[in-house]
Amino acid sequence: MNGKGKKISQSFQRWLLIVVVLAFLVTTASLWFIQTGLSRQSAVDLLELNIKDVRQDILDASDKNLLELTRKVAAELKNIEEVDSKKLISLAFKYEVSEINYINESGIISASTNEDFIDFDMASGAQAAEFLILLNGAEEFVQSYQPITRDAEVYRKYGGVALKNGGFVQVGFTPAKFQRDIASNVVGVTRNRHVGEGGCIIIADSKWNIVSDRNGNEGKTLDVTGITIDTNAIAEGQHFDANVYGEDCYCMYMISEGFYIIAVMPQSEAVLSRNVSVGITTAMEIVVFITLFILIYILIKKLVVDNIYRINGSLSEITEGNLDVVVDVRSHEEFSSLSDDINSTVNTLKRYIAEAAARIDAELEFAKAIQHSALPSVFPPYPNRTEFDIWACMFTAKEVGGDFYDFYFVNDDTLAFLIADVSGKGIPAAMFMMTSKTLLKSYAEEGLEVNEVFTNANEKLCEGNDAGMFVTAWMGMLNTKTGVVTFANAGHNPPLVKHADGSFEYLKSRAGFVLAGMEGIRYRKNELQLQPGDKIYLYTDGVTEATDANEQLYGEERLLNILNSLEKSGVEEICTKVKVDVDLFVGEAPQFDDITMLCLEYKGDEKSAEESSK
Numbered sequence: 001m002n003g004k005g006k007k008i009s010q011s012f013q014r015w016l017l018i019v020v021v022l023a024f025l026v027t028t029a030s031l032w033f034i035q036t037g038l039s040r041q042s043a044v045d046l047l048e049l050n051i052k053d054v055r056q057d058i059l060d061a062s063d064k065n066l067l068e069l070t071r072k073v074a075a076e077l078k079n080i081e082e083v084d085s086k087k088l089i090s091l092a093f094k095y096e097v098s099e100i101n102y103i104n105e106s107g108i109i110s111a112s113t114n115e116d117f118i119d120f121d122m123a124s125g126a127q128a129a130e131f132l133i134l135l136n137g138a139e140e141f142v143q144s145y146q147p148i149t150r151d152a153e154v155y156r157k158y159g160g161v162a163l164k165n166g167g168f169v170q171v172g173f174t175p176a177k178f179q180r181d182i183a184s185n186v187v188g189v190t191r192n193r194h195v196g197e198g199g200c201i202i203i204a205d206s207k208w209n210i211v212s213d214r215n216g217n218e219g220k221t222l223d224v225t226g227i228t229i230d231t232n233a234i235a236e237g238q239h240f241d242a243n244v245y246g247e248d249c250y251c252m253y254m255i256s257e258g259f260y261i262i263a264v265m266p267q268s269e270a271v272l273s274r275n276v277s278v279g280i281t282t283a284m285e286i287v288v289f290i291t292l293f294i295l296i297y298i299l300i301k302k303l304v305v306d307n308i309y310r311i312n313g314s315l316s317e318i319t320e321g322n323l324d325v326v327v328d329v330r331s332h333e334e335f336s337s338l339s340d341d342i343n344s345t346v347n348t349l350k351r352y353i354a355e356a357a358a359r360i361d362a363e364l365e366f367a368k369a370i371q372h373s374a375l376p377s378v379f380p381p382y383p384n385r386t387e388f389d390i391w392a393c394m395f396t397a398k399e400v401g402g403d404f405y406d407f408y409f410v411n412d413d414t415l416a417f418l419i420a421d422v423s424g425k426g427i428p429a430a431m432f433m434m435t436s437k438t439l440l441k442s443y444a445e446e447g448l449e450v451n452e453v454f455t456n457a458n459e460k461l462c463e464g465n466d467a468g469m470f471v472t473a474w475m476g477m478l479n480t481k482t483g484v485v486t487f488a489n490a491g492h493n494p495p496l497v498k499h500a501d502g503s504f505e506y507l508k509s510r511a512g513f514v515l516a517g518m519e520g521i522r523y524r525k526n527e528l529q530l531q532p533g534d535k536i537y538l539y540t541d542g543v544t545e546a547t548d549a550n551e552q553l554y555g556e557e558r559l560l561n562i563l564n565s566l567e568k569s570g571v572e573e574i575c576t577k578v579k580v581d582v583d584l585f586v587g588e589a590p591q592f593d594d595i596t597m598l599c600l601e602y603k604g605d606e607k608s609a610e611e612s613s614k
Helices: 001-078 086-094 126-135 175-186 265-302 305-319 332-372 426-444 450-462 555-566 572-584 605-612
Strands: 097-105 109-112 140-143 155-162 168-171 200-204 208-211 240-244 247-256 259-266 390-394 404-411 415-422 469-478 485-490 496-498 504-506 526-529 535-539 594-600
Touching: 001 086, 001 140, 001 155, 001 168, 001 200, 001 247, 001 259, 001 265, 001 496, 086 097, 086 109, 097 526, 109 305, 126 140, 126 155, 126 168, 168 415, 247 265, 259 265, 305 332, 390 404, 390 415, 390 504, 390 572, 404 594, 415 426, 415 504, 415 535, 415 594, 426 469, 450 469, 450 485, 496 555, 535 572
Parallel strands: none
Antiparallel strands: 097 109, 097 168, 140 155, 155 168, 200 208, 200 259, 240 247, 247 259, 390 594, 404 415, 415 469, 469 485, 485 526, 496 504, 496 535, 535 594
């Protein structure tokens, strides 16, 4: 036994010495490379810090100049009761600015040097909307140099000042005027600025002409410094190497208000700090490794590894999913504490898993409530409109679903109504459903024909549809005076129509392609004449494809039969009893698809009927 112990100790001592020496060599080499990287990174951080300081100086000068001009324009307008574009054009010429807009108290441009901007709603664009704080108590606001809301290719820098008689004035610079106006503020600004000991800051305009340089090369091109920047290859804020005035340097550039701010630092300066750091650290490492060798040799003899193996064995079971494992290593106080901590962590993890599951369930219920609140749910929806009666309902298969229905007036005499089914289930389908619903309503309320609504919505839904989702939809527009329904079908189930003198029957029409399935699809407009007492019933495939325990489908024929048995029922009763019949058919089988229905009865325009009888 003693012989074995001695042999292990000697073997460990020999191998530990080899490992320590190798570790020292590897550590020293790694330190060299790390310190090289750190010195480079320190130089880069210093470059970035100095660039940001200079950029802030330029921004401050730019904001100050623009606000001063805007205040002057506001002073010219303070005693004018009604600001007109002619006056603004005169002021623009006087102060040599490219654009002046007067925005009234409603946030609308009512006068402008650019007639295309008149009547523009400032709230309709993210950039323009920032100035609306001037209507809520702020007195001045200046914006960064950026594209304008109306045209992303046009750059402006805007300042705004609130007017005492209401509204505010907005002054804008074009790129050329903007750079010319603030160029004088940056000339010479970097002559006395150092980056480290031997570095400097160079500022150039958009044509690479030097505006400020410590070596006094203002007016010359950047080539005289030895720096060449390919903006396609070198990103803003990315460091690069260049030979500047005959010395290898680290460089970085950023763009501010149309100016290139270039920071330069000699590489020799950065390398010097690395050499000193590596020398000191290496000496310290020699002492540390000798100490570690002695300490590790003593600690290993205490059989630490065995206890670690035991703990790792328990952890392995835990990572494989067995959270009921208890770690019980008690040979030393540290291991006892470690065992308790692991057991406590596992218990906490189990509690968090249970809480997360409960929270997800609650959030899904909340999402369901939000989704249902987006659909019309008050019936009758238009108590004062007697030309028709309408009722709809949706029953999701999961907490949230992809079906939806909608109806709304697009003008006084036209009711748009629709039903749709998004591919898939759950949260993705619900999100795509909300997008589809919003797009369809937006285009319908623009006054487009029903086929144009589908065509435009299809193009929008195809954009960025990487998930490959699609929507089937049927949409009709009812003229409440004439009973004429113009409709379009995007791959949806055909509705059933009941005329007052007959029974329900499926509406035969050619269906178009699904929405979001392919770009460039054009949809056909169809027409249906309803007479007073006629009904139209819309549904999703969750009705006809409801499946019982024997995997039998509810089917179109069964749906037609139940509707014909309800031919004298009202729209609410029809939808309610169809759902009851589907539930009876399905029995205990789970609901796999959303079930959505909409029923409309045309009752006719009483005023038109009275006039025609007279």
